[in-house]
Amino acid sequence: MMSATIGSVLTSLLDVVRVRLQSQPGPSPSASSRLPTFLQLPPNLGVTACCREVFWVQNQSQFCVANTAVAPSTSAVMDEAIISDCAAEETQRRTYNSTLDGIRKIARNEGVWTLWRGLSPTLMMAVPGNVIYFAGYDWLRYSQKSPINGRVSDQYAPLAAGSVARVMAAIAVSPIEMLRTRMQATSTREGNVLRSTVVGLKDMVSTDGYRSLWRGLTLTFWRDVPFSAFYWWGYEFGRQRLATVRSRTAALSGEPSGELTHSQLLTDSFLSGSASGAIAAFVTTPFDVGKTRQQTVLHGPQTNSAQLPKDLPENRAMPRFLWHIYCNEGMSGLFKGWAARCLKVAPACAIMISSYEFGKKYARNANERKRGELET
Numbered sequence: 069m070m071s072a073t074i075g076s077v078l079t080s081l082l083d084v085v086r087v088r089l090q091s092q093p094g095p096s097p098s099a100s101s102r103l104p105t106f107l108q109l110p111p112n113l114g115v116t117a118c119c120r121e122v123f124w125v126q127n128q129s130q131f132c133v134a135n136t137a138v139a140p141s142t143s144a145v146m147d148e149a150i151i152s153d154c155a156a157e158e159t160q161r162r163t164y165n166s167t168l169d170g171i172r173k174i175a176r177n178e179g180v181w182t183l184w185r186g187l188s189p190t191l192m193m194a195v196p197g198n199v200i201y202f203a204g205y206d207w208l209r210y211s212q213k214s215p216i217n218g219r220v221s222d223q224y225a226p227l228a229a230g231s232v233a234r235v236m237a238a239i240a241v242s243p244i245e246m247l248r249t250r251m252q253a254t255s256t257r258e259g260n261v262l263r264s265t266v267v268g269l270k271d272m273v274s275t276d277g278y279r280s281l282w283r284g285l286t287l288t289f290w291r292d293v294p295f296s297a298f299y300w301w302g303y304e305f306g307r308q309r310l311a312t313v314r315s316r317t318a319a320l321s322g323e324p325s326g327e328l329t330h331s332q333l334l335t336d337s338f339l340s341g342s343a344s345g346a347i348a349a350f351v352t353t354p355f356d357v358g359k360t361r362q363q364t365v366l367h368g369p370q371t372n373s374a375q376l377p378k379d380l381p382e383n384r385a386m387p388r389f390l391w392h393i394y395c396n397e398g399m400s401g402l403f404k405g406w407a408a409r410c411l412k413v414a415p416a417c418a419i420m421i422s423s424y425e426f427g428k429k430y431a432r433n434a435n436e437r438k439r440g441e442l443e444t
Contacts (some may be wrong), residue, residue, distance in 0.1 A: 071423035072198035073191060084183050085170035089405035170408070197237045202424055204233035205300065230300035234292045240286060243281035250364065270338040279375065290386050291355035295348045302344030303337075303421065310336045333387055333429055338422040345417025349410045354402040358390050358407060 164170035174182050208214045208229035250265045272280050296302045314332070328336070362382045381392045393401045 069195050069199060070427065071202075071420040072194040074419055074423060084174065085164070085405075088170055088174065089164050089408060153258075193241040193248060197241040198420065200240055201233050201237040201296075202420075203237055205229050208232055224301075226300035226304045227297040230296035231293045234296035235289065238285065238288045238292050239282075242285050244283060244290070246283070276397045283362070287355065288388055291352050291359050294355070295352040298348035298351060299344050299417065302347060303340045306340030306344055307336055310340065330429065334422050334426050337425040338418045341421035342414045342418035346410045346414035349413035350403075350406055351411055353406040354390055354393075355386070357393065357402060357404055360385055360405075361389075361393075373427060384444035 097411070164173060171183065208216055209225060211217065214229075216228045218226060218230070247265060247269065250268065253260055311328075381389055384392065390402060397404075
């Protein structure tokens, strides 16, 4: 619980940027670098004062007229340059080009605390999710009663244990994760974020039932199961390599290589967790993009799934949906937000696993001392 809370608080600011980067539609690989037309602008573009009463006719700025209550004959045709500059300014303000650009624009336009939006559901999700995740992994990996004990070789046991533990954790926290993702994808310009998100979830449940709270769970499995498999495999491999290097160094120096001290354990687990977490996060970014798109497009705020067209790309099976993203946006579309994801996941994994391992060692030593005192 402590490791989950610490890691979530320190790294949650990058999660808002990741969701915004992944949920915004991207241009196709063949799109021109010129100012996008109205049809290519994001659907939630929003308008500034100079564009608020303007609508576009047949996507031609020269036919832009004022949408007022006066007669059409008295409506003045606005200057094309002013409209183009206004649209370009608003597009740039609402488009995030990179992780740092997203942090800067969100903090400037919506306030610094927006970067920590969704922290409450993140903690609500992180504490039970990681309790199930870490405890489940330890039990599956080392307990004599584990179903994978004796059935999976020790080399591949981290993959199996990490995958099963993540499945159990994902099922438990999926409704909370949907709440968090929708809160992070919602702009402050849409009013009270928490209220609009909860209202949207209530409408979704009343229309589609409580099972709708677990929508996107399949995509969560696609993302989290391979991530956990790669992460735990890489983590244990890294710990073993560091232990080997330390043993060789101790042998060369003539020092005994006994049990790891608290500082050595903390260093080894931090380095191994950070490296394996970053690699696993990068490899599974396409699945994270697919999951975020489904939850923000199909189940975003003010979205009623009954009114959505059935031929939306987000309704496709995950491999076909990722193929659609690749065909329309290229490889960059599949790896959108990878930097924010890696910058968030790597330190989160390092902090959580190192504090978890340190806590286990401390508790084990305390129990051994207590047992020795009782025997004495």
